[in-house]
Structures are given as C-alpha cells and as structure tokens.
Amino acid sequence: MKNQDDQPRIVVNDLVKIFEQSPLWMRALVRSNVSEPVHALTGVSFTVGPGEICAVVGPNGAGKTTTFKILAGLVSPTSGTASVMGFDSFENSVAVRRAIGWMPGDHRSLFMRHSVIENLRFHGRMQGMSGDAMMSQIRNTLSLVGLQGRGKASVFALSAGMRARLQLARALLHQPQVLILDEPTGSVDPVAAHDLVELIKDIVEEQEIGVLVSSHRLEEIETLHSRVLLMDNGSVRYDGNLDELRARWDKPTVRISFRTSAAAHDATAVLGNDGIGTVTHDGEGTVICSLNPGVTQADVFARLRGQIEEIVELKETHRPLQAVLADMYKSNEDEQ
Numbered sequence: 001m002k003n004q005d006d007q008p009r010i011v012v013n014d015l016v017k018i019f020e021q022s023p024l025w026m027r028a029l030v031r032s033n034v035s036e037p038v039h040a041l042t043g044v045s046f047t048v049g050p051g052e053i054c055a056v057v058g059p060n061g062a063g064k065t066t067t068f069k070i071l072a073g074l075v076s077p078t079s080g081t082a083s084v085m086g087f088d089s090f091e092n093s094v095a096v097r098r099a100i101g102w103m104p105g106d107h108r109s110l111f112m113r114h115s116v117i118e119n120l121r122f123h124g125r126m127q128g129m130s131g132d133a134m135m136s137q138i139r140n141t142l143s144l145v146g147l148q149g150r151g152k153a154s155v156f157a158l159s160a161g162m163r164a165r166l167q168l169a170r171a172l173l174h175q176p177q178v179l180i181l182d183e184p185t186g187s188v189d190p191v192a193a194h195d196l197v198e199l200i201k202d203i204v205e206e207q208e209i210g211v212l213v214s215s216h217r218l219e220e221i222e223t224l225h226s227r228v229l230l231m232d233n234g235s236v237r238y239d240g241n242l243d244e245l246r247a248r249w250d251k252p253t254v255r256i257s258f259r260t261s262a263a264a265h266d267a268t269a270v271l272g273n274d275g276i277g278t279v280t281h282d283g284e285g286t287v288i289c290s291l292n293p294g295v296t297q298a299d300v301f302a303r304l305r306g307q308i309e310e311i312v313e314l315k316e317t318h319r320p321l322q323a324v325l326a327d328m329y330k331s332n333e334d335e336q
C-alpha cells in the first residue's frame with residue numbers, strides 16, 4: 001500500500017560547510033598540505049518529495065559526498081539546515097539514521113565470509129529489529145530485491161550484481177522513508193546496473209520513498225528519467241529535469257538529404273542566413289545543421305517549407321549527455 005503522506009522527505013536549506021585547516025602540528029602528523037579553509041558547500045538548497053528520485057551529478061569535489069554525510073548526521077554543517085522526515089540531521093541524528101537507508105557504491109561494508117541472512121541480521125539488530133518480525137522482514141526484503149533462495153549463500157560466493165542487490169536489501173530492511181545511494185552501480189557490469197536501476201525505480205514508485213542517488217554513469221541518469229541536481233564547487237548549478245537541461249544547453253544536429261545537390265545548396269543559403277545555427281553542405285545532396293540552443297527540427301522545416309518536396313530524408317541526433325554537461329560547466333567557469 002502506498003504512503004499517502006505528502007511530507008517532504010528531505011529538506012536542505014542554504015547549507016554551508018567549511019572545513020577549517022588543521023593546526024600546524026596536526027598537519028605535520030598526518031602529512032597534510034591543506035593550509036587554508038576548504039569551502040565544500042556554499043549555500044546548497046533543495047527538497048526531495050515522496051516517490052521522487054533526485055540524481056546528484058558533479059565532478060569530484062563538487063560537494064556531493066559532503067551533502068550526503070551531512071544528511072546522514074555524519075558531518076555537522078557550518079551553517080544552514082538539513083532535515084530528513086522533519087528531523088534535523090545534526091540535532092536528531094539517531095532518528096535520521098533510522099529514517100534513512102544508505103547504500104554505498106562498494107562492498108567493503110559487507111561481511112564477505114558470512115551469509116546473506118547473517119549480514120541482514122546484523123544490520124537489523126543495529127536498527128533495533130529482533131525476533132520473528134526481523135526474520136519475516138528479511139525474507140520479504142530478499143524477495144523484493146530478487147535474492148530469494150540466496151539467504152544461506154556466503155557473500156563471497158555472490159556475483160557483483162547480487163552483492164549490489166544485497167546492499168540495496170540492507171538499505172531497505174528497516175523500511176526507511178529515504179534512500180541515499182552513493183554510486184550504487186559503481187562495481188557492477190552494465191547489464192546488472194540496468195537491472196538494478198529498474199528495480200530501484202519500481203521500489204521507489206511503489207513505496208513512495210524519497211531518493212538521492214549519485215552516479216558517474218550518465219546513461220543511468222537518463223534511464224531514471226528523474227530530476228537532476230548538478231553540483232560544482234559546492235554549489236547547485238542546475239535543478240530540474242533532463243529535457244529542460246537539453247533544451248537549454250544541447251545543440252542537436254540535423255542531417256537533411258535532398259534529391260539534388262542544387263536543392264541542398266539552396267537550403268544551405270536559406271538556413272545559413274536565418275539564425276538556425278552552423279550550416280554546412282557536403283558538396284552533394286546533404287545539409288548538416290548544428291542547431292543553436294532553443295532551435296528545433298520544426299523550426300528547420302518551417303524555414304524550408306518551399307523545398308519540402310525536395311527533401312528525401314531528415315535525421316536529428318543529440319549529443320551525449322556528457323558533452324551537454326561539459327558545456328554547462330564550462331559556461332559556469334567562464335562566468336566566475
């Protein structure tokens with residue numbers, strides 16, 4: 001049964017985190033060359049609602065892990081607030097940890113020589129679960145993630161994909177209202193990663209869990225069809241869906257094949273003088289248009305309405321998401 005509670009699962013407001021430099025004696029002891037404060041977060045704000053997946057994307061050092069750790073009550077903020085299910089992450093860290101299911105991207109937190117059930121029992125006891133109720137929930141959770149019949153298997157004998165499912169089972173065992181998934185598919189192959197992402201989507205939709213997920217696999221972000229939070233240098237650079245991001249930053253390419261080279265030449269002249277974008281002619285019957293942001297295939301058709309009968313084929317391709325994000329981040333660097 002779905003939870004009808006519309007309470008925001010996560011609320012982050014103007015979050016700032018500054019890591020102060022260590023004293024000189026400590027820097028010598030730990031061999032650290034950090035001699036000035038590090039501004040890890042500089043005013044981050046966002047909200048995650050029930051049943052919503054928010055993908056957090058950004059280069060190393062963007063502030064993703066610091067944000068996750070503050071939400072989990074592992075790191076205190078310098079200023080601003082972060083709450084989970086209405087509990088302040090710093091003032092009520094115990095309640096927050098019971099409300100959160102955490103899934104790291106590696107398997108180091110699993111007990112490799114113990115069985116699947118033994119791993120889940122340990123986690124259940126850490127969450128205050130016990131007895132028949134805990135065992136019943138373990139069986140239900142294993143079934144939910146597709147590990148039914150694997151309870152007695154040692155973790156060492158599981159494939160990477162199954163270990164990732166065990167990680168997910170552990171995060172879900174105590175029925176949290178929030179999932180924080182830190183590179184959940186980082187150690188599995190693409191096929192297993194796709195299956196895991198689809199599983200997460202189904203569970204989130206059914207149980208209306210709020211989810212924060214970070215990933216360097218941009219194809220997974222596209223598969224999620226979710227909201228995207230792009231971070232860089234401790235700030236949020238974009239908060240919205242991928243379609244809006246592409247509309248703003250993508251430069252799709254349209255290839256138009258004409259019946260004759262002369263028709264292609266005429267089309268090049270029309271499009272090249274109309275603000276469509278960068279237009280080239282291959283010398284034969286094809287025109288290639290690299291569209292300006294905001295220009296669509298329909299706009300190209302409108303400009304060529306007098307030559308529609310001469311068009312044989314029209315194909316539109318989009319740049320990889322990685323290239324779109326690179327342009328966005330470069331623009332932000334130029335503005336700073």
